[in-house]
Amino acid sequence: MVKTPGEWLNKLYYGDNLGVLRENVAPESVDLIYLDPPFNSNRSYNVLFKEKSGEESPAQMEAFDDTWTWSHETESLYIDLLNGDAPLAVKDALEAMRKLLGDNDVLAYLVMMAARLVELHRVLKPTGSLYLHCDPTASHYLKMLLDAIFGARQFKNEIVWRRTSTVKGNSGQGARHFGRNTDRILFYTKSDKYTFNQAYQPYSEEYIKKKFTNIEPETGRRFQTVSMLGPGGSAKGNPFYEVLGVSRHWRFSQEEMARLIKEGRVHQSKPGVVPRQKYYLDEGKGVELQSLWADIDALNSQAAERLGYPTQKPLVLLERIIEASSNPGDVVLDPFCGCGTTIDAAQKLGRKWIGIDVTTLAVDLIDARLRHTYTESIQDSYEILGIPKDLGGAQALFNRSPFEFERWCVMLVDGQPNEKQVGDKGIDGIIRVPIDAKGNSHRAIVSVKGGTTNPSHVRDLIGTVESQKAAMGVFICLKKPTKAMVDAANHSGVYTYPVNNQKYPKVQIITVEDLLKGKRPNIPTAMLPYFQAQRRYEATHQQMTFG
Structure with a gap:
C-alpha cells in the first residue's frame, strides 16, 4: 500500500502501551480515550494485599486479575514517578497509597496505572475526554489517581453500568453479600471546553402514560404541557403582558408568544386558566441519559458478536461513549484494546483510531475482526506496528x-x-x-x-x-x-x-x-479464526438519539 502525503492511517500497535504512548503518540493529538485495564473479580484481596513478608491482609474482598506484581521494575517506576515530571498531586497520592496499602500487587497495579494515566493525559487534546472502565473494588483508588492527574473539578461522572439485572447467587456456597452486577466507568475531561453530545433514551410506556396525558382532538397527537411563566418575574427581566385573558410575567417575548399561539402550541384547558406550552410526543428527543446505564446487557454466550474474549464489552456500550464524547473524524484511543470493541465501534462511527495491546493474540484478533466485519479492503485503512517485519x-x-x-x-x-x-x-x-x-x-x-x-x-x-x-x-x-x-x-x-x-x-x-516474504503453506483457503457469525450488516443502533 502506498500512503499519500498527509493521509491518516489508523494504527494498531503491539507492545507495552507505556512505551508506545511515550514514543509514538504526540501531545494533544487524541480526542477521546477509553480504557478497560485488566482486572478480574475472581482474585481475592487477601491475596493481592499480602505483604511481601507473607502476612495476610484481613480484607476479604474481591479485586482484579493482572500480571503486575510488586518487583524491582515496579519500584523503579515508582521512583521515576516521584522524581520525574508527574504532577505533585500524583506523587502525594502514590506516597499516601504506599503507606496505606504496603508493597503488594494492588500498589503495583496503581503505580503501573499512574504512569500510563499521566501519558494519556499528555496525549489528550484540551477538548478531549477520558473514560476509565473498572471494577467497583478498584474504582476508588483509580479515581484518586485521576483526580490527581486531571484535577478533581474535571471529574464529570461515575457511570454505573448494570451489566445484567440478575447474577447467579453464591449464597448456597456461603457468600454473604449482595449480587455484584455492576461496573464503574469514570468520566473525566481535560478542560471545561470539551466535546459532549447529549444522548437521549426513548420514553418508556410508563413515562408516556404518566406525562403525555393530553390528546389533540384535531390531529390525535399526544402531548404534555409545561409552564410558560417567567421564573423570577420582573426581577429577572421577564416581560409582563396578557395571554388568552391571563396577565403574567412570561418567559417569552410577545412576538414569540404570538408565534406559538399561531402554530397551535399554546394550550388552555378552560378560560381563565394559565396557558401552558404544548410538547408533542412525536417531536420529543426522549429522556436525557443519566449516569445509571441499565439498558445494555453484558454479552451472553449466544451473542452474535461474542469472540470468546473474557473481558469483551458490548459494541453498543462503546458506541454510546464514542458518540457522546467525539465527532466524526475525531481520534479515539484505546491503550488496552483487547479484542478491539473500541476499534470496531470507532470504525463503524467514522472516527479515526489508535489501538494498543501487549499481546500478539489481541492484535491478530482485532485484525481478523476488522477484516471479517468490513471485508479485506479495510486493511488499506490501518497499519499494524510493533510486529516483526524481518x-x-x-x-x-x-x-x-x-x-x-x-x-x-x-x-x-x-x-x-x-x-x-x-x-x-x-x-x-x-x-x-x-x-x-x-x-x-x-x-x-x-x-x-x-x-x-x-x-x-x-x-x-x-x-x-x-x-x-x-x-x-x-x-x-x-x-x-x-x-x-x-x-x-x-x-x-x-x-x-x-x-x-x-x-x-x-x-x-x-x-x-x-x-x-509473503509465502504461505500449500493448503486450501483458511477460515478467518475466531469468527463463525456472518459479517455484520450495515445497521445503526436504535437504542437512543444524540442531540
Whole structure:
C-alpha cells in the first residue's frame, strides 16, 4: 500500500502501551480515550494485599486479575514517578497509597496505572475526554489517581453500568453479600471546553402514560404541557403582558408568544386558566441519559458478536461513549484494546483510531475482526506496528517471549493460536479449512519451533496429526530446516480436499523467512479464526438519539 502525503492511517500497535504512548503518540493529538485495564473479580484481596513478608491482609474482598506484581521494575517506576515530571498531586497520592496499602500487587497495579494515566493525559487534546472502565473494588483508588492527574473539578461522572439485572447467587456456597452486577466507568475531561453530545433514551410506556396525558382532538397527537411563566418575574427581566385573558410575567417575548399561539402550541384547558406550552410526543428527543446505564446487557454466550474474549464489552456500550464524547473524524484511543470493541465501534462511527495491546493474540484478533466485519479492503485503512517485519525482529520476539513468538507465527498462517501457555503436546495452533457451506471444517495442526530443530520434531507432528485425526500439519521454524527434516515431511502422505479433490502435502514445512516474504503453506483457503457469525450488516443502533 502506498500512503499519500498527509493521509491518516489508523494504527494498531503491539507492545507495552507505556512505551508506545511515550514514543509514538504526540501531545494533544487524541480526542477521546477509553480504557478497560485488566482486572478480574475472581482474585481475592487477601491475596493481592499480602505483604511481601507473607502476612495476610484481613480484607476479604474481591479485586482484579493482572500480571503486575510488586518487583524491582515496579519500584523503579515508582521512583521515576516521584522524581520525574508527574504532577505533585500524583506523587502525594502514590506516597499516601504506599503507606496505606504496603508493597503488594494492588500498589503495583496503581503505580503501573499512574504512569500510563499521566501519558494519556499528555496525549489528550484540551477538548478531549477520558473514560476509565473498572471494577467497583478498584474504582476508588483509580479515581484518586485521576483526580490527581486531571484535577478533581474535571471529574464529570461515575457511570454505573448494570451489566445484567440478575447474577447467579453464591449464597448456597456461603457468600454473604449482595449480587455484584455492576461496573464503574469514570468520566473525566481535560478542560471545561470539551466535546459532549447529549444522548437521549426513548420514553418508556410508563413515562408516556404518566406525562403525555393530553390528546389533540384535531390531529390525535399526544402531548404534555409545561409552564410558560417567567421564573423570577420582573426581577429577572421577564416581560409582563396578557395571554388568552391571563396577565403574567412570561418567559417569552410577545412576538414569540404570538408565534406559538399561531402554530397551535399554546394550550388552555378552560378560560381563565394559565396557558401552558404544548410538547408533542412525536417531536420529543426522549429522556436525557443519566449516569445509571441499565439498558445494555453484558454479552451472553449466544451473542452474535461474542469472540470468546473474557473481558469483551458490548459494541453498543462503546458506541454510546464514542458518540457522546467525539465527532466524526475525531481520534479515539484505546491503550488496552483487547479484542478491539473500541476499534470496531470507532470504525463503524467514522472516527479515526489508535489501538494498543501487549499481546500478539489481541492484535491478530482485532485484525481478523476488522477484516471479517468490513471485508479485506479495510486493511488499506490501518497499519499494524510493533510486529516483526524481518528475521531480526522475529528472533528478537522469540528471545523476549517464545510464547508470543509461537502465537505470532500461527497468526501469520491465519490459524488460531493457543490462548495460554500450557502443555500443548506440540500443538501451537489450529488452522480450519471449510468443507461445506454449513460451516463445517477440517483442521490443520500448526507446530512452531524457534530454536534448534531436527527430524524428530517433524515426525512428532506427523504422529500428532494422525492421533488427533487432523487433516494436515504445518511445521513453522525460525531456522532453515535440514534435508532430513524435509525428507520426513515429504514422506508424510497427502490430504485430499473433499470440496474439489485437490491433493495437498499431509505435513509441510515453512520457515519464518518464507512467511515474512509473503509465502504461505500449500493448503486450501483458511477460515478467518475466531469468527463463525456472518459479517455484520450495515445497521445503526436504535437504542437512543444524540442531540
